[in-house]
Amino acid sequence: MMPAHHRQWTRDFFRLVVAILAGLATQTMPAEELLDRMDSQRPKYVEIAAKIWRWAEVGYREVQSSSLLADELEAAGFEVQRGVADIPTAFVAEFGQGKPVIGILAEYDALPGMEQEAVPAKQPLKSNKAGHACGHHLFGTASTWAAITVKEQMAAKKIKGTLRLYGCPAEEGGSGKVFMVRAGLFNDCDVVLHWHPGSENRAGLETNLANISGKFRFRGKAAHAAGAPHQARSALDAVMLFAHGVDLLREHVPQETRLHYVITNGGNAPNIVPDFAEVYMYARHPDPKTLDGIWSRIEKCAEGGAIATETTRSLELVGNTANLLPNDALARLLDTHLRAVGGVTYSAEETQFAETLRPSLLRPELPPLTEASQVKSVSEGQRYGSTDVGDVSWAVPTGGFSTACVFPGVPMHSWQAVACGGTSIGHKGMTNAAKTLTLATLQLLTEPQQVAAARESFEKRREGKSYQTRFPKSQGPALNYRDSGVAP
Ligand SMILES: [Zn+2]
Incomplete structure (x- = not known):
């Protein structure tokens, strides 16, 4: 066995080589250093995610959640346009100018009636309050974190181009992005990146419904x-x-x-x-x-x-x-960075939380918790959910991935997902997502061939087809859609 100081030296040397290579590749701060810096910023973003998780605002009512993210971006030097597409809780934050224009999506709406504390047992229903059962508090926060980190790099290294963060309300049923697409907010965008909390780490080449x-x-x-x-x-x-x-x-x-x-x-x-x-x-x-x-x-x-x-x-x-239009080039790019960032490993305390929660799940053959530490390979196929990212994906080359924000076997839209999202289990997945988005966005900003490849994949998959929403021009978003059952 090597003496400890030798092991440390070897590790440091290896990290240095990786950092130099990564730095050369992206012409920015070496990746290792950048990721270490993001680790040191983690408490700040965990606090933001925890606030949004606690507020749990439903679609088109995300007043505090959208303001918090928009304020953070503004304070970091972004120009923020609020209330875009006639939606009070939609916003666009922009930094830089010229081409390429790279967009990152952020979501922050909760699901009605899903209130649950961050504990491994179902709580008695006290009210009909909402809860973050789809992890959008992590989604919005990681995307904002990545945008701010990329902006800092752009400013420090004089990287050309435009970075945009799209604050997208009401993903859960309200089709917020459909109206943002219709308002032309994505017209000059070259590439859009998004991610979603899930139970595994995987770049997406799948379509949905x-x-x-x-x-x-x-x-x-x-x-x-x-x-x-x-x-x-x-x-x-x-x-x-x-x-x-x-x-x-x-x-x-x-x-x-x-x-x-x-x-x-x-x-x-x-x-x-x-x-x-x-x-x-x-x-x-x-x-x-x-x-x-x-x-x-x-x-x-x-x-x-x-x-x-x-x-x-x-x-x-x-x-x-619309159904999601996958993008081969972007899936490859995101897969590379997701692998560089790695999966999630759970502490003894998190494992205890997971094991206490597991018997409440209906699936008899639950995957082992260690699955979360792996990055799974990009797979193609049919998924059975839907998202308004679909409409964006028909307008702009769009790439996405998921990170493990609930432990393997937990379905989204469940009280177990709300519970995980309120703990460090969710925050670890959020951190990995922010890092992956950061690295991928920097590469897209600095390597025009990546943007060109994304466009090429887009045209190939689109096969000349386009998608048109069935919302008539005269109809805006159903801003009160969560007031269910009230006669209008
Ligand atoms: Zn979702």
């Missing part, structure tokens, strides 16, 4: 449910017929279709026939055109429900997002 969502509302006539039922027309009956129609429809749609709904208003009391009822419906499919056809059949279910119950119906389109 296009999505249409909306609220079907029915109006009837109220009367005493026992005394004068013949004088009433039940809006709830219309919702139930609609839902039954959708459930039968499941058998007659293509295999990859996903249909789900919640009844957001089913009346107030059993002895009043409800004169208002609302159902919030989602439909998804890999192909937007096929999805359009499925959605028109869902509208027929609503029509049928209304006819049979002699109620009237209306539909508010709430969300519509």
